[in-house]
Amino acid sequence: MQGFKVSLIGIFGVLFFGGLAQVSVAQVESNTKMRSVSGEISSIDVKLGLLKLNTDVGQDNRGITEYRINQNETRVTDPSDQKFLVIKDLRVGQHVTLLLVDSLNETMVRKIIAEPRPEPVYQEIIGQLQAIDIQAGTLVIVQEPLPSEEGQGKSTDFVFESNNIVIMQAPSSQPVQLGLNPGDLVKVEYVEKDGKLHAHSVMLLKTAPEAQNTTTTTTTTTSTTVTP
Numbered sequence: 196m197q198g199f200k201v202s203l204i205g206i207f208g209v210l211f212f213g214g215l216a217q218v219s220v221a222q223v224e225s226n227t228k229m230r231s232v233s234g235e236i237s238s239i240d241v242k243l244g245l246l247k248l249n250t251d252v253g254q255d256n257r258g259i260t261e262y263r264i265n266q267n268e269t270r271v272t273d274p275s276d277q278k279f280l281v282i283k284d285l286r287v288g289q290h291v292t293l294l295l296v297d298s299l300n301e302t303m304v305r306k307i308i309a310e311p312r313p314e315p316v317y318q319e320i321i322g323q324l325q326a327i328d329i330q331a332g333t334l335v336i337v338q339e340p341l342p343s344e345e346g347q348g349k350s351t352d353f354v355f356e357s358n359n360i361v362i363m364q365a366p367s368s369q370p371v372q373l374g375l376n377p378g379d380l381v382k383v384e385y386v387e388k389d390g391k392l393h394a395h396s397v398m399l400l401k402t403a404p405e406a407q408n409t410t411t412t413t414t415t416t417t418s419t420t421v422t423p
Protein backbone atom coordinates (compact mmCIF):
# COMPACT_ATOMS: atom_id res chain seq x y z
CA MET A 196 0.00 0.00 0.00
CA GLN A 197 2.87 2.34 0.81
CA GLY A 198 4.40 1.66 -2.60
CA PHE A 199 1.06 2.52 -4.23
CA LYS A 200 0.97 5.88 -2.37
CA VAL A 201 4.53 6.65 -3.52
CA SER A 202 3.50 5.94 -7.11
CA LEU A 203 0.51 8.25 -6.84
CA ILE A 204 2.70 10.99 -5.39
CA GLY A 205 5.14 10.56 -8.26
CA ILE A 206 2.38 10.76 -10.88
CA PHE A 207 0.80 13.83 -9.31
CA GLY A 208 4.24 15.41 -9.03
CA VAL A 209 4.89 14.93 -12.73
CA LEU A 210 1.47 16.36 -13.62
CA PHE A 211 1.94 19.29 -11.24
CA PHE A 212 5.39 20.28 -12.42
CA GLY A 213 4.40 19.62 -16.03
CA GLY A 214 1.48 22.01 -15.57
CA LEU A 215 3.80 24.61 -14.11
CA ALA A 216 6.11 24.22 -17.09
CA GLN A 217 3.22 24.79 -19.50
CA VAL A 218 2.07 27.84 -17.56
CA SER A 219 5.63 29.17 -17.57
CA VAL A 220 5.90 28.75 -21.34
CA ALA A 221 2.52 30.44 -21.81
CA GLN A 222 3.66 33.35 -19.66
CA VAL A 223 6.86 33.71 -21.69
CA GLU A 224 4.85 33.69 -24.92
CA SER A 225 2.41 36.28 -23.58
CA ASN A 226 5.23 38.50 -22.34
CA THR A 227 7.18 38.28 -25.61
CA LYS A 228 6.93 41.42 -27.68
CA MET A 229 6.30 40.61 -31.31
CA ARG A 230 6.15 42.85 -34.35
CA SER A 231 4.83 42.16 -37.82
CA VAL A 232 6.10 42.76 -41.32
CA SER A 233 4.54 41.82 -44.65
CA GLY A 234 5.81 41.26 -48.17
CA GLU A 235 6.68 38.66 -50.79
CA ILE A 236 9.01 35.75 -50.12
CA SER A 237 12.19 36.37 -52.08
CA SER A 238 13.86 33.08 -51.13
CA ILE A 239 13.43 30.37 -48.51
CA ASP A 240 15.89 27.71 -47.35
CA VAL A 241 14.40 25.22 -44.90
CA LYS A 242 17.71 23.44 -44.26
CA LEU A 243 19.57 26.64 -43.37
CA GLY A 244 16.51 28.04 -41.60
CA LEU A 245 16.51 31.34 -43.50
CA LEU A 246 13.74 33.31 -45.19
CA LYS A 247 14.25 36.45 -47.26
CA LEU A 248 11.33 38.85 -47.53
CA ASN A 249 10.87 41.62 -50.08
CA THR A 250 8.88 43.91 -47.82
CA ASP A 251 5.86 45.92 -48.96
CA VAL A 252 5.95 49.65 -49.56
CA GLY A 253 5.40 51.55 -46.33
CA GLN A 254 7.16 49.00 -44.11
CA ASP A 255 9.95 50.14 -41.79
CA ASN A 256 12.55 47.93 -43.45
CA ARG A 257 11.95 48.41 -47.18
CA GLY A 258 13.84 45.98 -49.38
CA ILE A 259 14.96 42.37 -49.06
CA THR A 260 15.58 41.41 -45.43
CA GLU A 261 16.68 38.05 -44.02
CA TYR A 262 14.96 36.37 -41.09
CA ARG A 263 15.54 33.17 -39.11
CA ILE A 264 12.94 30.39 -39.33
CA ASN A 265 12.70 27.09 -37.49
CA GLN A 266 10.60 24.08 -38.45
CA ASN A 267 9.80 23.38 -34.79
CA GLU A 268 9.15 26.94 -33.60
CA THR A 269 7.75 28.75 -36.65
CA ARG A 270 4.05 28.18 -37.16
CA VAL A 271 2.48 28.63 -40.60
CA THR A 272 -1.23 29.31 -41.11
CA ASP A 273 -3.61 30.67 -43.71
CA PRO A 274 -5.46 34.01 -43.17
CA SER A 275 -8.48 32.33 -41.58
CA ASP A 276 -6.11 30.50 -39.19
CA GLN A 277 -7.98 27.26 -39.84
CA LYS A 278 -5.47 25.31 -41.91
CA PHE A 279 -2.16 24.25 -40.33
CA LEU A 280 0.67 24.40 -42.84
CA VAL A 281 4.42 23.83 -42.63
CA ILE A 282 7.36 25.88 -43.84
CA LYS A 283 7.89 23.55 -46.80
CA ASP A 284 4.47 24.56 -48.15
CA LEU A 285 5.62 28.15 -48.72
CA ARG A 286 6.76 29.27 -52.16
CA VAL A 287 8.90 32.09 -53.55
CA GLY A 288 6.71 35.00 -54.61
CA GLN A 289 4.01 34.22 -52.05
CA HIS A 290 2.71 37.19 -50.05
CA VAL A 291 2.94 36.61 -46.31
CA THR A 292 2.82 38.39 -42.97
CA LEU A 293 5.56 37.52 -40.48
CA LEU A 294 5.25 37.82 -36.72
CA LEU A 295 8.77 38.46 -35.46
CA VAL A 296 10.61 38.25 -32.16
CA ASP A 297 13.84 40.25 -31.88
CA SER A 298 16.75 38.94 -29.84
CA LEU A 299 20.27 40.22 -29.32
CA ASN A 300 21.77 38.28 -32.21
CA GLU A 301 18.94 37.61 -34.67
CA THR A 302 15.29 38.07 -35.57
CA MET A 303 13.20 34.91 -35.29
CA VAL A 304 9.95 34.30 -37.15
CA ARG A 305 7.39 32.86 -34.74
CA LYS A 306 4.40 32.81 -37.07
CA ILE A 307 3.85 33.12 -40.82
CA ILE A 308 0.40 34.01 -42.14
CA ALA A 309 0.39 32.90 -45.77
CA GLU A 310 -2.05 34.45 -48.21
CA PRO A 311 -3.29 32.06 -50.89
CA ARG A 312 -2.44 33.30 -54.35
CA PRO A 313 -2.14 31.67 -57.75
CA GLU A 314 1.31 30.27 -58.37
CA PRO A 315 3.12 31.64 -61.43
CA VAL A 316 2.99 29.40 -64.47
CA TYR A 317 6.59 28.45 -65.11
CA GLN A 318 7.72 27.29 -68.53
CA GLU A 319 10.93 25.61 -69.63
CA ILE A 320 13.23 25.99 -72.59
CA ILE A 321 16.36 23.99 -73.48
CA GLY A 322 19.08 25.36 -75.71
CA GLN A 323 22.60 26.70 -75.96
CA LEU A 324 23.60 29.68 -73.91
CA GLN A 325 24.54 32.33 -76.46
CA ALA A 326 25.28 35.21 -74.08
CA ILE A 327 24.93 36.12 -70.41
CA ASP A 328 25.48 39.40 -68.58
CA ILE A 329 25.40 39.04 -64.80
CA GLN A 330 25.48 42.76 -64.04
CA ALA A 331 22.74 43.65 -66.55
CA GLY A 332 20.71 40.54 -65.66
CA THR A 333 20.20 39.29 -69.22
CA LEU A 334 20.81 36.01 -71.01
CA VAL A 335 20.13 34.67 -74.50
CA ILE A 336 19.26 31.07 -75.33
CA VAL A 337 19.36 29.57 -78.84
CA GLN A 338 17.26 26.50 -79.54
CA GLU A 339 18.44 24.05 -82.18
CA PRO A 340 16.21 24.05 -85.28
CA LEU A 341 13.99 21.06 -85.93
CA PRO A 342 15.07 18.62 -88.65
CA SER A 343 12.34 20.03 -90.90
CA GLU A 344 13.57 23.61 -90.37
CA GLU A 345 16.47 25.33 -92.08
CA GLY A 346 18.87 27.99 -90.93
CA GLN A 347 19.79 28.96 -87.40
CA GLY A 348 17.86 28.11 -84.27
CA LYS A 349 15.43 30.38 -82.49
CA SER A 350 16.98 32.97 -80.20
CA THR A 351 15.15 33.88 -76.97
CA ASP A 352 16.03 36.73 -74.59
CA PHE A 353 15.52 36.54 -70.82
CA VAL A 354 15.94 38.91 -67.91
CA PHE A 355 16.78 37.90 -64.34
CA GLU A 356 17.77 39.26 -60.95
CA SER A 357 21.35 38.26 -60.22
CA ASN A 358 20.65 38.03 -56.47
CA ASN A 359 17.66 35.71 -56.84
CA ILE A 360 18.23 33.47 -59.85
CA VAL A 361 18.89 29.83 -58.96
CA ILE A 362 21.82 28.16 -60.71
CA MET A 363 21.92 24.34 -60.75
CA GLN A 364 23.80 21.52 -62.44
CA ALA A 365 22.11 18.35 -63.67
CA PRO A 366 21.05 15.98 -62.30
CA SER A 367 20.83 17.83 -58.93
CA SER A 368 18.15 20.42 -58.27
CA GLN A 369 20.10 22.05 -55.43
CA PRO A 370 21.45 25.60 -55.97
CA VAL A 371 25.18 25.69 -56.64
CA GLN A 372 27.84 28.32 -57.23
CA LEU A 373 28.57 27.81 -60.88
CA GLY A 374 30.07 29.56 -63.89
CA LEU A 375 28.14 29.63 -67.16
CA ASN A 376 29.72 30.12 -70.58
CA PRO A 377 28.44 30.68 -74.11
CA GLY A 378 27.90 27.32 -75.77
CA ASP A 379 26.74 25.56 -72.60
CA LEU A 380 23.61 23.47 -72.98
CA VAL A 381 21.15 24.71 -70.36
CA LYS A 382 17.53 24.45 -69.30
CA VAL A 383 15.91 27.73 -68.29
CA GLU A 384 12.78 27.89 -66.13
CA TYR A 385 10.98 31.18 -66.67
CA VAL A 386 7.69 33.04 -66.31
CA GLU A 387 6.15 35.69 -68.56
CA LYS A 388 5.59 38.96 -66.71
CA ASP A 389 5.17 42.57 -67.87
CA GLY A 390 5.89 41.58 -71.45
CA LYS A 391 9.26 40.03 -70.59
CA LEU A 392 10.54 36.51 -69.94
CA HIS A 393 11.86 36.40 -66.37
CA ALA A 394 14.30 33.53 -65.77
CA HIS A 395 13.75 31.86 -62.40
CA SER A 396 16.44 29.16 -62.64
CA VAL A 397 19.13 27.90 -64.99
CA MET A 398 20.29 24.28 -64.98
CA LEU A 399 23.55 23.38 -66.70
CA LEU A 400 23.02 20.21 -68.70
CA LYS A 401 26.29 20.02 -70.63
CA THR A 402 29.38 22.20 -70.67
CA ALA A 403 30.57 23.51 -74.02
CA PRO A 404 33.77 21.66 -75.07
CA GLU A 405 35.61 24.87 -75.95
CA ALA A 406 34.74 26.37 -72.56
CA GLN A 407 36.02 23.54 -70.38
CA ASN A 408 39.52 25.00 -70.14
CA THR A 409 38.57 28.66 -69.94
CA THR A 410 38.04 30.89 -66.93
CA THR A 411 34.37 31.30 -66.09
CA THR A 412 32.42 34.04 -64.40
CA THR A 413 31.06 32.82 -61.08
CA THR A 414 27.56 33.72 -60.03
CA THR A 415 25.92 33.45 -56.63
CA THR A 416 22.30 32.89 -55.74
CA THR A 417 22.03 34.91 -52.55
CA SER A 418 22.55 38.42 -51.23
CA THR A 419 21.76 39.05 -47.58
CA THR A 420 20.78 42.08 -45.57
CA VAL A 421 20.38 41.28 -41.89
CA THR A 422 18.27 43.49 -39.68
CA PRO A 423 19.31 43.51 -36.02
